[in-house]
Amino acid sequence: MDKVLLSIHIVIFGALLLFSRGKSFVQSSSSSHTHPNHTVTSCNASERSALLGFKAGLSDPAYLLSSWKGDECCKWKGVHCSTRNSHVVKLDLPGHGCDPNSDAWTQVLGGNISSSLLGLRHLQYLDLSCNGFYGVQVPEFLGSLHKLRYVDLSSLSFIGRIPPQLGNLSNLQYLNLNSEYFNAIYSMDITWLSQLTSLVHLDLSGTNLSTIVHWLPVVNMLPSLKVLHLINCNLRTSSASFQLSNLTSLETLDLSANGFHTHIARNWFWDLTSLKYLYVSSNGFYGQFPDEIGNMTSMVKLDLSSNNLVGMIPSNLKNICSLEEFFVHETNINGSITKFFQRLPSCSWNKLTYLSLASSNLTGRLPTKLEPLNNLIYLDISRNKLIGPMPLWIGELTKLTYLDLGYNNLDGFIHEGHLSGLESLEYLWLSDNSLTLTVNSTWVPPSSLTNIELQSCLLGPKFPPWLRWLTSLDNLDISNTSISDTVPDWFWITASTLYTLKMGHNKISGSLPSTIEFMGATAIDLGSNQFNGTIPKLPISLSDLNLSRNKLDGPLPLDFGTPNLMKLVLFDNSISGTIPSSFCKMRSLILLDISGNKLNGPIPDCSANTSTTNMTSMSILNLSLRNNNLSGEFPSFLQHCQELVFLDLPHNHFVGTLPTWIREKLPRLAFLRLRSNMFCGHIPEELMKLVKLQYLDLAYNNITGSIPKSIVNCKGMIETRDNYDDGGDALHHAFGFNDEWEHGPNELVTYTENFTVVTKGQERDYIQERSYTW
Ligand SMILES: *[C@@H]1O[C@H](CO)[C@@H](O)[C@H](O)[C@H]1NC(C)=O
Ligand SMILES: *[C@@H]1O[C@H](CO)[C@@H](O)[C@H](O)[C@H]1NC(C)=O
Ligand SMILES: *[C@@H]1O[C@H](CO)[C@@H](O)[C@H](O)[C@H]1NC(C)=O
Ligand SMILES: *[C@@H]1O[C@H](CO)[C@@H](O)[C@H](O)[C@H]1NC(C)=O
Ligand SMILES: *[C@@H]1O[C@H](CO)[C@@H](O)[C@H](O)[C@H]1NC(C)=O
Ligand SMILES: *[C@@H]1O[C@H](CO)[C@@H](O)[C@H](O)[C@H]1NC(C)=O
Ligand SMILES: *[C@@H]1O[C@H](CO)[C@@H](O)[C@H](O)[C@H]1NC(C)=O
Ligand SMILES: *[C@@H]1O[C@H](CO)[C@@H](O)[C@H](O)[C@H]1NC(C)=O
Ligand SMILES: *[C@@H]1O[C@H](CO)[C@@H](O)[C@H](O)[C@H]1NC(C)=O
Ligand SMILES: *[C@@H]1O[C@H](CO)[C@@H](O)[C@H](O)[C@H]1NC(C)=O
Ligand SMILES: *[C@@H]1O[C@H](CO)[C@@H](O)[C@H](O)[C@H]1NC(C)=O
Ligand SMILES: *[C@@H]1O[C@H](CO)[C@@H](O)[C@H](O)[C@H]1NC(C)=O
Numbered sequence: 095m096d097k098v099l100l101s102i103h104i105v106i107f108g109a110l111l112l113f114s115r116g117k118s119f120v121q122s123s124s125s126s127h128t129h130p131n132h133t134v135t136s137c138n139a140s141e142r143s144a145l146l147g148f149k150a151g152l153s154d155p156a157y158l159l160s161s162w163k164g165d166e167c168c169k170w171k172g173v174h175c176s177t178r179n180s181h182v183v184k185l186d187l188p189g190h191g192c193d194p195n196s197d198a199w200t201q202v203l204g205g206n207i208s209s210s211l212l213g214l215r216h217l218q219y220l221d222l223s224c225n226g227f228y229g230v231q232v233p234e235f236l237g238s239l240h241k242l243r244y245v246d247l248s249s250l251s252f253i254g255r256i257p258p259q260l261g262n263l264s265n266l267q268y269l270n271l272n273s274e275y276f277n278a279i280y281s282m283d284i285t286w287l288s289q290l291t292s293l294v295h296l297d298l299s300g301t302n303l304s305t306i307v308h309w310l311p312v313v314n315m316l317p318s319l320k321v322l323h324l325i326n327c328n329l330r331t332s333s334a335s336f337q338l339s340n341l342t343s344l345e346t347l348d349l350s351a352n353g354f355h356t357h358i359a360r361n362w363f364w365d366l367t368s369l370k371y372l373y374v375s376s377n378g379f380y381g382q383f384p385d386e387i388g389n390m391t392s393m394v395k396l397d398l399s400s401n402n403l404v405g406m407i408p409s410n411l412k413n414i415c416s417l418e419e420f421f422v423h424e425t426n427i428n429g430s431i432t433k434f435f436q437r438l439p440s441c442s443w444n445k446l447t448y449l450s451l452a453s454s455n456l457t458g459r460l461p462t463k464l465e466p467l468n469n470l471i472y473l474d475i476s477r478n479k480l481i482g483p484m485p486l487w488i489g490e491l492t493k494l495t496y497l498d499l500g501y502n503n504l505d506g507f508i509h510e511g512h513l514s515g516l517e518s519l520e521y522l523w524l525s526d527n528s529l530t531l532t533v534n535s536t537w538v539p540p541s542s543l544t545n546i547e548l549q550s551c552l553l554g555p556k557f558p559p560w561l562r563w564l565t566s567l568d569n570l571d572i573s574n575t576s577i578s579d580t581v582p583d584w585f586w587i588t589a590s591t592l593y594t595l596k597m598g599h600n601k602i603s604g605s606l607p608s609t610i611e612f613m614g615a616t617a618i619d620l621g622s623n624q625f626n627g628t629i630p631k632l633p634i635s636l637s638d639l640n641l642s643r644n645k646l647d648g649p650l651p652l653d654f655g656t657p658n659l660m661k662l663v664l665f666d667n668s669i670s671g672t673i674p675s676s677f678c679k680m681r682s683l684i685l686l687d688i689s690g691n692k693l694n695g696p697i698p699d700c701s702a703n704t705s706t707t708n709m710t711s712m713s714i715l716n717l718s719l720r721n722n723n724l725s726g727e728f729p730s731f732l733q734h735c736q737e738l739v740f741l742d743l744p745h746n747h748f749v750g751t752l753p754t755w756i757r758e759k760l761p762r763l764a765f766l767r768l769r770s771n772m773f774c775g776h777i778p779e780e781l782m783k784l785v786k787l788q789y790l791d792l793a794y795n796n797i798t799g800s801i802p803k804s805i806v807n808c809k810g811m812i813e814t815r816d817n818y819d820d821g822g823d824a825l826h827h828a829f830g831f832n833d834e835w836e837h838g839p840n841e842l843v844t845y846t847e848n849f850t851v852v853t854k855g856q857e858r859d860y861i862q863e864r865s866y867t868w
Contacts, residue, residue, distance in 0.1 A: 137167035137175070141182045144213025145173065151208035156201045158189075174219075181216035183241075189225035192249050202226040209235045221246040223270065229253050232271065232279065237262040248272035248297065252279050256301065261286030266293060267318075273300035274325055282306070288315035297323035299348070304328035310362065314340045325373075326351040334360035346371040350397070353377065358403060359384035373397040375421065383407045383422075390414060397421040399450065404428065407437050415441035419448035423474065427451075430458035431480060444468050452498065453477040460485050460504075469493055476500040476523065484508055484529065489515045498523040500547060507532045516540050525549035525571065531558070538563045547571040554578050554600065561588055571596040573619070580604035589613060598622050598640065606630050606646075611655065620644065621663065629669070631655045642666055642687070650674055650693075658682050665718070666690040673697055673724075678731065684713050689720035689742065696726025700734065711736060718742040720767070728752060728773070733759040744769040744791070751775035752797075757783045770794040777801060 142165070149162050161171045167182070168175035174184035189202035204226040211217070217239050223246045232252050236245065237259025245263070248270040256271060256279055263269075269290065273279050280302035287296075293316045303309060303324070310333055313322065317340040329352040344366055354361075355378035363372065364386035371394055380402040387396070388410030395418060403425040417439060427434065434456060438446070443465045452474045459482030460475075470491050476498040483506030484499065491497075495518050504527040513519075513533070519540045530552040533539075537560050545568055554576035561570070562584050570592055578601035589595055590613050598621040605627030606620075617638040625641065628648030632639065636656045640663040649671030654662075659680055665687045672695035673688075697719075700712075714735045720742050727750035732738060738760050748771040756763065757780040766784075769791045776799035777792065 136180060137165060138181060141214055142167040144210045145170070145182070147210025147213070148208045151206040151210075152203050153205035154203055158187075158201065158203060176216065179216075182214050183216055184219035185211075185214070185217060186219065186221050187225070188221050188223045188246070191226055192224040204228065206230060207233050209233065211235070212238060214239065216241055218242060218265075219244040222250065223248040225250060227251065232256050232260075234259045236260060239263070240265065242266055243292075244268040246270045249275065251276040254279060256281045256286075256298075258283070258286035261289040263290065264292065266290050268295045269293060270295070270297040271301060272297045272323065272325075276300060277302065277326065284309060284312050288312045291316060292318055294318050295321040297321070298327060299323045299325035300327070302328050304330065307331050310336050310338070314338050316340065317343070319344055321346040323348040324352070325349070328352065330354065332356055332361050332363075334362065336362045338362055338365060341366060342368065344369060345392075348373040349377065350374065351376045354379060357381045358398075358401065359386055364389070368392055370394040370416070375399040375401065377401055379403065383425075383427075385410055387411060388413065391416075393417055395419040395448075398425065400424040402426070406433055409437055411437055411439045412441070414439045416445060417442040418445050420446065421448070421450040422454055423450045423452040425454045428455040428457070431456045431475070431478070432458055432461045435461055435464060440465060446470055447493075448472040449474070451475045451478070456480060459483075460488075463487065467491060471518075472496045474498040476502070478502055480504055482506065484512055484524075486511055489513055491516060493518050495519060495542070496521040499527065500525040502527055504529055506530070509533055510537050513539065518542055521545045523547040524551055527551060533560060535559050541565070544568045545570075548575060549573045549596070550575065552576050557582055557585065557602070561585060564588060565591070567592050569594045572600075573597060574599035576600065577602055583607070586610065586613070589615070593617070595619070629664075632659070637661070637682070639663065647692075650688075652676060654680070656680075660713075661685040662687070664688045664691065668692055670694070675700075678712075681712055684715045684737070686714060686716070687718040689718045689722065691722050693719070694723040694725065697724060697729040698731065700731035713737055716740040719746065721745045723747060725749065735760065736762070738763055739786075740765045742767045743771065746771055748773060752778055752781060754778045754780045756781055760784070762786055765789045767791045768795060772796055774798070 145162065145167055149159055152159070159171060161169070167173055168180065172185060172187040173182055174186065175181060176183045187203065191202045202225045203222070207222070207227060207230060212235055218241050220242060221244070228251045230252055231254040232247060234257040236242070237257060240263065242263050243265050245266065245268065249272060252273060260269070271279065277300045279300070282305045284303065284306055296316070296319060306329070309329060309331070313319070319341060320343050322344060323346070325348050329349070332354045345368065347363055347366070347369055348371070350373045358379040358381045363369065364384065367389050369390060370392050372390070373395070375397045376399070378401065382405045383398070383403055385408045388408055390396070391413045393414050394416050399421040400423070406427060406429040407422065420438070434451070446467055447469050448471060450472065453476070456475065456478040458480065460480060462485050464485070464487045471493055473491070473494060473496065477500070480499070480502040482504065484504055488497065489512040492515055494516055497516070497519060498521065500523045506529065508529055508531050510533050517540050520542050522543060522545070525547045526549060531548070539560050541563065543564050544566055547569070549571045550573070552575060553572060555578040557577055557579040558572065565588070567588065568591070570589070573596045577597070580603055586607055586609050592613065592615050594617040595615055596619040598619045600623050602620070603624040603626065606625055606629065608630045611631045611633060613633040614635055615633050616635055618636065619640040621640040622643040625644040625646060627646065629641065629646055629651055631651055632654050634655055635658065637658050638661040639659065640661070642663050642665045644667050646664070646667040646669055648669065650669060650673065652674050653676040660682050662683060663685065667690070669688065669691040670693065673693060675698040678698055678700035712731070712735050715737045716739060718740070721744070724746040726748065728748060732741070733755055736759065739762050741763060742765070744767050748768070750773065752773060752775065756778070763784050764786045765788060767789070770793070772795060773792070774796040777797060
C-alpha cells in the first residue's frame with residue numbers, strides 16, 4: 095500500500111522537478127560557449143587564481159574538475175567567460191547528486207565553498223546545485239557578488255541560516271535554495287527578500303520559515319515574480335483578504351506540504367487568476383472544493399491532493415480549457431465517478447495528461463462511454479469504491495503509460511480489447527479487484543509493460559502465457575490469482591530482468607530451477623504454493639525471499655550465495671538436515687523464519703571460525719526456529735546478535751541451562767519463547783533484568799526453582815499487561831522496520847505477527863498467524 099502511494103508521489107514530484115529545473119529563461123545557451131579559435135579569449139589571471147582557490151577548498155573524488163589546469167581558465171569545465179571582455183561570467187557546475195537512478199550521486203563536488211570566489215567580480219551566473227556540500231552554510235559572501243543574476247544552490251544539504259546579505263543582490267532574477275530533502279536551513283526574518291525586486295523565480299522549498307507570520311507582504315514586494323516555490327517551509331499562515339496587487343505575473347505557485355489548516359476557499363491565491371500551475375497538496379486545507387477554481391481559467395496544472403476536501407468538484411469548471419494535470423487524490427469526494435467526469439471541463443479533455451484520483455472515495459461504475467482522452471498519460475483511480483466492469487474506452491488510451499485501478503470492487507472480464515490498444519503502457523496495476531483476465535492464449539501484450547500488479551485478480555488456472563512476450567519487466571505481482579499449474583521454463587528467462595517477483599498464494603507446483611541463481615531480483619515471494627524439491631542457489635542480488643508454506647524438502651543450500659539477504663522466510667516446508675555454517679556469513683540478515691521444518695542438529699556456533707568470518711556482529715532482529723528437531727545448547731551465536739528482539743525456539747530438543755549472558759548480549763530482547771524443549775536449571779536472575787522483555791514462555795521444559803522476584807524489573811511486561819488481561823488475549827504486534835529499527839530508509843517491510851498468549855496459568859497453546867509484506 096505504501097508503495098503505491100509512494101509511486102504517486104514520485105510521479106508528481108517528477109513533474110514538479112521538471113518544471114522547477116526549467117531554468118532556460120535566464121540561462122544563455124551554453125552550447126555556444128566554445129569560442130571560435132581566432133578570437134582566443136585569454137583568462138584573466140586574478141580570476142584564474144580565484145577559481146583555483148575555489149577548487150582548493152573542494153573535495154572532488156570523481157575528478158570532475160580535472161580540466162581545471164593550465165592558463166586557459168575560460169576553457170575549464172563549467173567556466174564561461176564574456177566574449178566581450180573575457181571576464182568569468184558564469185560558473186556552471188551542477189553535480190549529479192539529484193540523478194535518481196544510478197550511483198551518479200558519487201559524481202559530485204564536496205568540501206567548502208571558498209570565499210576566493212569573490213575574485214570573480216563579474217560573475218552573473220552560479221550553479222552548484224546537486225553537489226555534496228554536506229553541513230556547509232549558504233556563504234554570506236555571495237551577497238557581495240553584485241552582478242549575480244542567477245544563483246542555483248539547490249539540493250546541497252546546506253545547514254544554518256540563509257544569510258540576509260543575499261538581499262544585496264539587486265540584479266538577481268533567479269534564486270533557488272531548494273533543500274526539500276534536507277530541510278536544514280532556515281530564516282527567521284525574510285525582509286532581505288523584499289530587496290530582490292528583480293526576482294522572477296524564487297525557490298526556498300525546504301527552508302524552515304516557521305517563525306514567519308507575515309510572509310505574504312514580503313513576497314508581494316517582488317513584482318516580477320513568475321515562479322514561487324515554498325514547498326515544505328513550515329508556513330502556517332495564509333490570508334483570505336490580503337491584496338496581492340504586485341503579483342500580477344505569477345504563473346507558478348507551489349505551497350505543498352506546509353501546515354495552513356484553514357478553509358480552502360479563503361485563500362489569497364484564488365485572486366491570482368493568471369496562475370497556470372498551482373500546487374497546494376498536503377496542507378490541511380478543509381472544506382468543499384471551492385467554486386473559486388472556476389475562475390482560474392489559465393490553469394494548466396492543479397494539485398489539491400492530500401487535503402481534507404470533501405464533496406464533488408464544483409460544477410463551474412467549464413472555462414478551464416487548458417487543464418493538463420489534475421491531482422485530487424487523498425481527498426473525500428465521496429460521490430460518483432460518472433459525475434466527476436461530467437464536471438471535468440470538456441474543452442480540456444483532449445489536453446488532459448495526468449488524472450490522479452486515488453483514495454478519494456469515488457463511487458459507482460466507470461462510465462461506459464466517454465469523450466476521448468486522447469492525450470492521457472497517467473490515470474490513477476486506485477483505492478476508491480468503484481464497482482462494475484473496466485470499460486473499453488480505457489483500452490483506447492494509446493498514450494497511457496500508467497494505469498492504476500487497484501483496490502476497488504471492479505468485476506467482470508478483461509479481454510484483449512481492454513489492453514491491446516494501450517501501446518505505451520508501462521504500469522498495469524489492477525490488484526485487489528474481482529477482475530478476470532480472459533485473454534486468448536496467443537495474445538501478445540503491449541511490449542512497453544514493465545510493472546504489472548494483478549494481485550487477487552483471476553488469471554489461472556493456467557500460468558499466463560502472455561508473460562512470455564515481456565522482455566523488460568521490472569516488477570510482477572501475480573499473487574493470489576488462482577494459478578494452478580507448473581511454471582513454464584521460459585518464465586524464468588522472462589523473470590531474469592525482474593527486481594521483484596510475487597507469485598504467492600497460488601497452487602503453483604514443480605521444483606525451483608537452478609537458473610534462479612541468474613535472476614537479478616532483490617525480492618522474491620513464492621510463499622503458499624506447492625513448490626517441491628530443494629532450494630537452489632539464489633540470485634546474488636537477493637535481499638528478501640519468502641518460500642514459506644510450500645512442499646520444499648531436502649537440505650538448505652550449503653551456501654545461499656546471497657551476501658545481501660535481509661529476510662529469509664522458509665516456514666512450513668519439509669526442509670531437513672542441519673543449518674549450514676555459511677549461515678554465519680549472512681551479516682545482513684534481519685529476519686530468519688525457518689520454523690515448521692525438519693531441521694536437526696545443533697545451530698552453528700559461528701565463533702569456531704571467527705578468523706575467517708569476522709564474527710563481530712550479526713544484524714538479526716527476528717529469529718524463529720520453532721517446530722523443528724534442533725538440538726544442542728541455547729544457541730551461542732546469539733551472543734553476536736545485539737539487535738535481537740524476537741527469539742522463538744519452541745518445540746525443539748534444546749538442552750542445558752539458560753545462559754547468563756542474555757541480558758548483556760541481547761539487550762533489546764522483547765519476546766523470548768522457549769516452550770517445549772529440554773532446558774533445565776534455574777531461571778537466571780539475569781533474564782529478569784531484560785527491561786524490554788514483554789513476553790516470556792518457558793513452559794514444558796525441565797526448569798526448576800522459583801520464579802525470581804526480580805521479574806518486576808521487566809517493565810515491558812508490566813506495560814503491556816493490559817493486553818494480556820483484558821479478556822482479549824490476542825496481542826497484535828507490528829514491527830515497522832523502517833522507523834523503529836533504522837534498517838535503511840527505503841524499506842517498506844512490515845512483519846506482522848498475531849499470537850494468542852497464554853494467560854493466568856491457563857494452558858492454552860498459542861496460535862500464530864504471520865504475514866510478511868514487502
Ligand atoms: C579550433 O580548435 C579545435 C580544437 O582545438 C580544432 O579541432 C579546430 O580545427 C579549430 N578550428 C580552427 C578553424 O582552427
Ligand atoms: C582582471 O580582472 C580584474 C577584476 O576582476 C581587473 O581588476 C584586472 O584589471 C583584470 N586584469 C586584466 C589583465 O584584464
Ligand atoms: C572545509 O573547512 C573545514 C573547516 O574550515 C575544514 O576542516 C575542512 O578540511 C575543509 N574541507 C576541505 C575539503 O578543504
Ligand atoms: C549587505 O547586506 C547586509 C545585511 O543585509 C548589510 O548589512 C550590508 O551593509 C550590505 N552590504 C552592501 C555592500 O550592500
Ligand atoms: C509592490 O512592489 C514594489 C516594488 O517592490 C513596492 O515598492 C510596493 O510597495 C509593492 N506594493 C505592495 C502593495 O506591496
Ligand atoms: C469570479 O470572478 C468574477 C469576476 O472577476 C467575480 O465576480 C466572482 O466573484 C468570482 N467568483 C469566485 C467564486 O471567486
Ligand atoms: C472515505 O469515506 C469514509 C467513510 O465515509 C471516511 O471514513 C474516510 O476518511 C474517507 N476517505 C478519505 C480519504 O477522506
Ligand atoms: C485467438 O486469437 C486469434 C487471433 O486474434 C484468433 O484467430 C483465435 O481464434 C483466438 N482463439 C481463441 C480460442 O479465441
Ligand atoms: C514435484 O512436483 C511435480 C509436479 O507436481 C512432480 O511431477 C514431481 O514429481 C515432484 N518432484 C518431487 C521431487 O517430489
Ligand atoms: C572485522 O570487522 C570489523 C568491522 O567491520 C573490522 O574493523 C575488523 O578489522 C575486522 N576484522 C577482521 C579480522 O577482518
Ligand atoms: C531434569 O533435570 C534434572 C536436573 O536438573 C535431571 O536430573 C533430570 O534428568 C532432567 N529430566 C529430564 C527429563 O531431562
Ligand atoms: C491479526 O489480528 C488482527 C486483530 O485480531 C486482525 O485484524 C488481523 O487480520 C490479524 N492479522 C493476521 C496477519 O492474521
